[in-house]
Amino acid sequence: xxxVKQNSPSLSVQEGRIxxxxxxxxxxMFDYFLWYKKYPAEGPTFLISISSIKDKNEDxxxxxxxxxxxxxxxxxxxxxxxxxxxxxxxAASAGGGSQGxxxxxxxxxxxxxx
Amino acid sequence: DADVTQxxxxxxxxxxxxxxxxxxxxxxxxxxxxxxQDPGLGLRLIYYSFDVKDINKGEISDGYSVSRxxxxxxxxxxxxxxxxxxxxxxxxxxxxxxxxxxxxxYFGPGTRLTVx
Numbered sequence: 001x002x003x004v005k006q007n008s009p010s011l012s013v014q015e016g017r018i019x020x021x022x023x024x025x026x027x028x029m030f031d032y033f034l035w036y037k038k039y040p041a042e043g044p045t046f047l048i049s050i051s052s053i054k055d056k057n058e059d060x061x062x063x064x065x066x067x068x069x070x071x072x073x074x075x076x077x078x079x080x081x082x083x084x085x086x087x088x089x090x091a092a093s094a095g096g097g098s099q100g101x102x103x104x105x106x107x108x109x110x111x112x113x114x
Numbered sequence: 115d116a117d118v119t120q121x122x123x124x125x126x127x128x129x130x131x132x133x134x135x136x137x138x139x140x141x142x143x144x145x146x147x148x149x150x151q152d153p154g155l156g157l158r159l160i161y162y163s164f165d166v167k168d169i170n171k172g173e174i175s176d177g178y179s180v181s182r183x184x185x186x187x188x189x190x191x192x193x194x195x196x197x198x199x200x201x202x203x204x205x206x207x208x209x210x211x212x213x214x215x216x217x218x219x220y221f222g223p224g225t226r227l228t229v230x
Contacts, residue, residue: 009154034218036221041223041224042223042224043118043204043206043221043222043223043224044157044204044221045221046218046219046220049218089156089157101159101162101172102159102219104156104157104158105156106154106155106156107156
């Protein structure tokens, strides 16, 4: 049973518009959430994270929102750029860092069209 | 120079062969991980190590073994490779500091393994 779900395998957005990538989780013990970006032939690159004590974290064009009651988080990219085209993975962990395990979603492929 | 390196980057082998994938890091992190990625399945944890003397099985450890030779080196072995172990393999590291915001993992470039 998937604990971290990214239900949209792909998303296409026009350059300059907002990209919204969604992620749902089932384990209420998760307390730290991350987004990774992956280009072909490269390893995943850490993008942004949020702990369960917050509901929003912002870093430049990237903002992550966490809704604990709905067990849902989203990544907003504004404005989207062609270089943002990649696969985005949502990941979660439990135990305040002591567990060391990240559970990944299956990824969403974002295409930003010029 | 990359902080997390993996060798080889590509490998083609035959069923039944023993294969070792190597990972080195210069980040000074205590924790190291091995994942595999299959199309449409995201990343799944094979093994992880919190320090040189600590090795733990992940979600899909069957058919794999690991060795933590030093803080900076963590190798993954396939004792007798089979075709369904064809995948992308990633090594990752993280810091061992306590508290929240410490599970951020940093990935190597990956090894593409094909088992014929």
